[in-house]
Amino acid sequence: MRQSISEMELHAYADGQLSGEERLEVESFLAYNPEASRRVAAYAEQNRLLRVFFGPVLAEPADERLEDAARTLRARLRLPANDNRWLDVAWRAAAASVFLLAGGAIGYRLHTPDAEQVAMVDSFAQEAIQAHELVASNPALHTERDLRLVNQSLAQHIGDPINEPDLSNLGFHFVGARSGAGHAGPFGQFVYRDARGREVTMFVSRRGGPHGGFTLGSGHGDASALYWSDGPLAYALVGNLPRDQLIALTRLTHDEADVGLAPRPMTAPGADAAAEVTPAARPAAVPDAGPEKPVRAGASVPHAPEPSGGV
Amino acid sequence: MIGTDDALCDGRAVLSSQEAVDRAHGLDLDLHFASLRRYARALAGRHVEADDLVQDCLERAIAKADRFQPGTNLRAWLFRIMHNLYIDRVRSQDARIERCTIEDAHRSLSYPASQNASVELRKVLEVVDELPPEQRSVLMMVALEGLKYIEVAEILEVPLGTVMSRLTRAREAVRNRLGESRKEPLRRVK
Numbered sequence: 001m002r003q004s005i006s007e008m009e010l011h012a013y014a015d016g017q018l019s020g021e022e023r024l025e026v027e028s029f030l031a032y033n034p035e036a037s038r039r040v041a042a043y044a045e046q047n048r049l050l051r052v053f054f055g056p057v058l059a060e061p062a063d064e065r066l067e068d069a070a071r072t073l074r075a076r077l078r079l080p081a082n083d084n085r086w087l088d089v090a091w092r093a094a095a096a097s098v099f100l101l102a103g104g105a106i107g108y109r110l111h112t113p114d115a116e117q118v119a120m121v122d123s124f125a126q127e128a129i130q131a132h133e134l135v136a137s138n139p140a141l142h143t144e145r146d147l148r149l150v151n152q153s154l155a156q157h158i159g160d161p162i163n164e165p166d167l168s169n170l171g172f173h174f175v176g177a178r179s180g181a182g183h184a185g186p187f188g189q190f191v192y193r194d195a196r197g198r199e200v201t202m203f204v205s206r207r208g209g210p211h212g213g214f215t216l217g218s219g220h221g222d223a224s225a226l227y228w229s230d231g232p233l234a235y236a237l238v239g240n241l242p243r244d245q246l247i248a249l250t251r252l253t254h255d256e257a258d259v260g261l262a263p264r265p266m267t268a269p270g271a272d273a274a275a276e277v278t279p280a281a282r283p284a285a286v287p288d289a290g291p292e293k294p295v296r297a298g299a300s301v302p303h304a305p306e307p308s309g310g311v
Numbered sequence: 312m313i314g315t316d317d318a319l320c321d322g323r324a325v326l327s328s329q330e331a332v333d334r335a336h337g338l339d340l341d342l343h344f345a346s347l348r349r350y351a352r353a354l355a356g357r358h359v360e361a362d363d364l365v366q367d368c369l370e371r372a373i374a375k376a377d378r379f380q381p382g383t384n385l386r387a388w389l390f391r392i393m394h395n396l397y398i399d400r401v402r403s404q405d406a407r408i409e410r411c412t413i414e415d416a417h418r419s420l421s422y423p424a425s426q427n428a429s430v431e432l433r434k435v436l437e438v439v440d441e442l443p444p445e446q447r448s449v450l451m452m453v454a455l456e457g458l459k460y461i462e463v464a465e466i467l468e469v470p471l472g473t474v475m476s477r478l479t480r481a482r483e484a485v486r487n488r489l490g491e492s493r494k495e496p497l498r499r500v501k
Contacts, residue, residue, distance in 0.1 A: 076376035
């Protein structure tokens with residue numbers, strides 16, 4: 001264990017700007033340093049409060065004067081207009097839920113801005129990226145190649161078994177899956193790798209949301225995520241890939257992932273893959289919220305199916 | 312490259328890689344635009360002043376568009392323009408920005424934050440109102456907009472260490488106000 005960590009690492013931990021390995025190091029330090037642990041918890045809470053408070057600004061329509069200026073700037077920078085068919089579909093659908101996810105920060109436009117829903121979406125995206133980074137940095141977590149165990153857990157905790165989408169058309173092959181319980185409830189994670197060893201993961205959990213469309217998240221230099229919700233489930237495709245590839249993969253995943261919903265034979269009773277909770281998913285230094293403050297996201301999972309988004 | 316082009320040549324194909332990248336940059340502008348508006352609100356508080364700030368920022372960006380190098384960090388470029396405008400305003404006689412209070416900010420929102428959050432929020436925003444502008448902008452760029460520290464240093468044209476010390480001072484000021492006496496249960500920390 002490290003005897004000390006830098007001021008910058010402390011902030012970066014609270015801001016979600018560390019890689020999986022760095023995060024684990026900081027966590028092991030924090031476990032024995034309650035004062036530092038209190039600081040990072042306070043910083044993360046400040047982030048959350050500010051985002052909840054100012055987040056609705058993104059949902060406010062800009063007045064025409066501003067939109068004009070933005071259009072002019074786009075033209076002057078020779079940036080293309082958003083008139084492509086597929087992207088257009090994704091993007092218009094997301095127009096009410098466009099996200100900029102930069103590390104910890106998430107901008108959002110929601111149909112129904114609401115602090116709790118914002119927090120829920122926020123936590124889903126972050127968790128998907130964290131889970132990706134964890135798997136990417138820990139090949140040992142690659143998991144149950146046999147989907148039966150995972151699907152049994154998913155069926156139990158999410159309500160549906162999930163057939164892994166076939167991404168081989170784009171060169172990514174399924175290498176494993178795992179299920180787990182994160183801060184916001186049970187999740188499934190499907191790992192794919194291409195011939196160059198690059199990995200993408202599809203993260204799914206039962207999370208309704210007010211946003212039906214696609215949401216793009218750019219990670220802090222590393223992983224990016226595109227995520228969406230479909231019925232009662234929320235999906236994210238996460239990878240450290242050029243954006244166009246991520247978009248193409250997401251499109252394929254979305255097509256494939258009317259997911260689900262053909263059940264696989266379920267056998268092997270008794271195994272509970274959800275028992276695997278990684279250290280990063282539940283930092284030792286940061287106990288769960290106390291009773292007067294329930295954990296924020298996913299504590300009450302909406303079960304009523306949402307109308308699927310406009311894609 | 313993965314087989315994007317090949318695989319997508321089957322009629323479902325829509326974009327070449329380069330087209331997709333160009334479009335993605337274009338889309339980024341939408342995202343940066345939204346992010347700038349939120350950042351401005353966090354700096355200026357009142358709706359009108361905040362949007363004025365964004366308007367000025369966009370106009371200055373339009374005027375300087377020829378000097379923007381494609382492929383460089385568009386977000387950092389826009390935030391630098393915004394930051395310089397903000398500091399100019401703060402330093403000018405017209406100190407409207409500094410006098411903006413949390414009530415102004417709260418009223419400016421179309422949908423006020425939920426009741427539960429408002430006590431803690433009030434304290435946070437009270438401290439934020441009192442922060443020196445340099446600390447306030449660092450805090451908002453990091454905590455609200457999620458910019459990387461090195462990006463913030465680039466935007467402000469100051470050393471990384473300066474960014475970190477401003478960030479620490481801002482966060483500690485907020486933390487002291489919120490107080491540790493209430494034994495806040497620790498939340499999820501990323």
